[in-house]
Amino acid sequence: MNEDLKKTLLNPIFKGNPITVLVLGICSSLAVTVQLKGALVMALSVIIVTGLSSLVVSLLRNSIPNRVRIIVQLVVVAMMVILVDQVLRAYAYSIDKQLSVYIGLIITNCIVMGRIEAFALGNKPIPSLLDGLANGAGYGMILVIVAFFRELLGSGTLLGFRVLPESYVPNNLVILPPMALIILGCIVWVQRSIQKDLQEK
Amino acid sequence: MNTNNNVYTIVYTTIVVVVAAAILAIAAMALKPKQDANIKAETISQMLTAAGFSDKDALAKLGNDQILAMYSGNIKTAFLIDKDGNKTGELETDVNDIELQDNLKVENKNIAAGNPSLPVYVFEKDGAEINVIPIYGAGLWGPIWGYIAFDANCSKIVGAYFDHESETPGLGAKIKDEAWFREEFVGKEVNFAKPDDSFDIIKGGAPKDDKSAVDAITGATMTCNGLDAALDTWFKAYMPFLQKKAGAAAADDDACCGGACGKECDGQCEHEHNHQEG
Numbered sequence: 001m002n003e004d005l006k007k008t009l010l011n012p013i014f015k016g017n018p019i020t021v022l023v024l025g026i027c028s029s030l031a032v033t034v035q036l037k038g039a040l041v042m043a044l045s046v047i048i049v050t051g052l053s054s055l056v057v058s059l060l061r062n063s064i065p066n067r068v069r070i071i072v073q074l075v076v077v078a079m080m081v082i083l084v085d086q087v088l089r090a091y092a093y094s095i096d097k098q099l100s101v102y103i104g105l106i107i108t109n110c111i112v113m114g115r116i117e118a119f120a121l122g123n124k125p126i127p128s129l130l131d132g133l134a135n136g137a138g139y140g141m142i143l144v145i146v147a148f149f150r151e152l153l154g155s156g157t158l159l160g161f162r163v164l165p166e167s168y169v170p171n172n173l174v175i176l177p178p179m180a181l182i183i184l185g186c187i188v189w190v191q192r193s194i195q196k197d198l199q200e201k
Numbered sequence: 202m203n204t205n206n207n208v209y210t211i212v213y214t215t216i217v218v219v220v221a222a223a224i225l226a227i228a229a230m231a232l233k234p235k236q237d238a239n240i241k242a243e244t245i246s247q248m249l250t251a252a253g254f255s256d257k258d259a260l261a262k263l264g265n266d267q268i269l270a271m272y273s274g275n276i277k278t279a280f281l282i283d284k285d286g287n288k289t290g291e292l293e294t295d296v297n298d299i300e301l302q303d304n305l306k307v308e309n310k311n312i313a314a315g316n317p318s319l320p321v322y323v324f325e326k327d328g329a330e331i332n333v334i335p336i337y338g339a340g341l342w343g344p345i346w347g348y349i350a351f352d353a354n355c356s357k358i359v360g361a362y363f364d365h366e367s368e369t370p371g372l373g374a375k376i377k378d379e380a381w382f383r384e385e386f387v388g389k390e391v392n393f394a395k396p397d398d399s400f401d402i403i404k405g406g407a408p409k410d411d412k413s414a415v416d417a418i419t420g421a422t423m424t425c426n427g428l429d430a431a432l433d434t435w436f437k438a439y440m441p442f443l444q445k446k447a448g449a450a451a452a453d454d455d456a457c458c459g460g461a462c463g464k465e466c467d468g469q470c471e472h473e474h475n476h477q478e479g
Contacts, residue, residue, distance in 0.1 A: 060217075065210040072217055079221040083228055090232040093239035094261045101367075 039147030043140025054132030286441030338431020373424030
């Protein structure tokens with residue numbers, strides 16, 4: 001059991017990463033990775049939403065009528081997303097203004113519904129919570145890595161603090177979405193050269 | 202139990218939805234005061250940016266309290282005017298009880314109906330008055346609004362700030378993001394001779410000698426047209442007030458220059474001029 005939990009927790013971080021292996025949630029990872037701060041907030045929001053939605057759906061799993069299960073799942077996910085948005089609006093207003101469009105789109109983030117359908121509906125609450133949190137973390141980790149390079153090379157700063165010397169000319173290409181896709185491609189490349197069994201023939 | 206029973210399904214979904222709605226309603230009510238305070242600080246920081254006291258990005262790093270304090274510390278008076286430009290009421294500017302007339306959507310309707318109650322925020326900067334007024338209108342996808350700062354006699358614009366709800370990032374959103382667009386407004390004037398079309402945002406470039414026009418943003422035609430209409434509508438609503446201010450200032454100048462204080466007046470005019478160019 002303990003081994004299982006460990007696997008549930010670690011698998012989504014690297015071996016079964018939702019972005020690089022399952023290729024879910026690509027659009028938001030392109031959109032919110034211009035600055036590290038936004039990426040961190042987005043990562044945290046997704047972790048909370050995936051974790052809590054999986055937990056709630058898992059608690060309800062035996063009572064949900066099969067025919068309307070997607071609708072019930074959507075109600076739960078949408079509620080969590082609106083709660084996160086409301087809390088951010090109260091406590092991190094400037095970030096919420098930047099991210100509010102994407103926060104709303106967490107509802108449609110395939111990772112959330114994907115994990116509920118694939119895991120939470122058939123597992124006990126605690127493993128489901130961990131699975132949700134871990135998948136959110138796997139998503140968040142990639143987001144933060146991409147944002148790290150984009151903010152460093154695109155603005156010469158990290159979390160708003162200047163890191164590279166003033167003489168560094170910011171590379172505007174890195175700010176644009178295509179560069180996020182290129183960095184993401186590099187991450188996939190690195191991961192697949194480490195983990196040979198992911199390579200397709 | 203058969204969970205696929207119709208009655209069960211209907212009752213179950215009803216309960217889930219009602220519970221979710223109740224949780225959201227409680228959360229929204231509990232967080233509302235905090236959210237309103239954030240929105241107020243945001244509105245004030247837009248005004249402070251337009252008036253040139255600080256920069257929006259710098260203000261975003263300050264806490265709400267510091268923003269409110271900066272507002273109270275620099276404002277001289279804030280009041281409401283009617284459609285003829287007459288003062289109808291004061292707005293409280295004390296730091297603990299700042300009143301704003303910030304429901305611009307309602308006022309936009311009132312302007313059309315002919316009974317607006319419009320705010321004027323008078324700041325004091327380096328001994329000179331700065332009059333800040335709001336504008337509001339429709340962009341391409343949603344509302345756009347902003348604050349325009351005029352000099353003491355409302356003859357020249359000294360700053361502007363625009364914001365939007367959902368204009369396209371990289372195109373219409375540039376009215377907010379691009380500093381050059383805001384800076385274009387500095388030194389421009391409201392054209393009192395054409396009350397219905399007192400300001401223009403011109404696609405393809407404004408003529409250099411046109412004092413009431415700025416360049417539009419490439420790829421953001423609809424947003425710029427909306428902003429143009431918003432400026433025309435709100436400048437028209439404020440026109441009696443702006444003209445009164447300009448008229449009073451002109452009268453003052455005449456009296457001063459013709460009288461004993463001619464020497465000082467020259468100095469003052471030059472100072473004013475330099476200030477605006479810089």
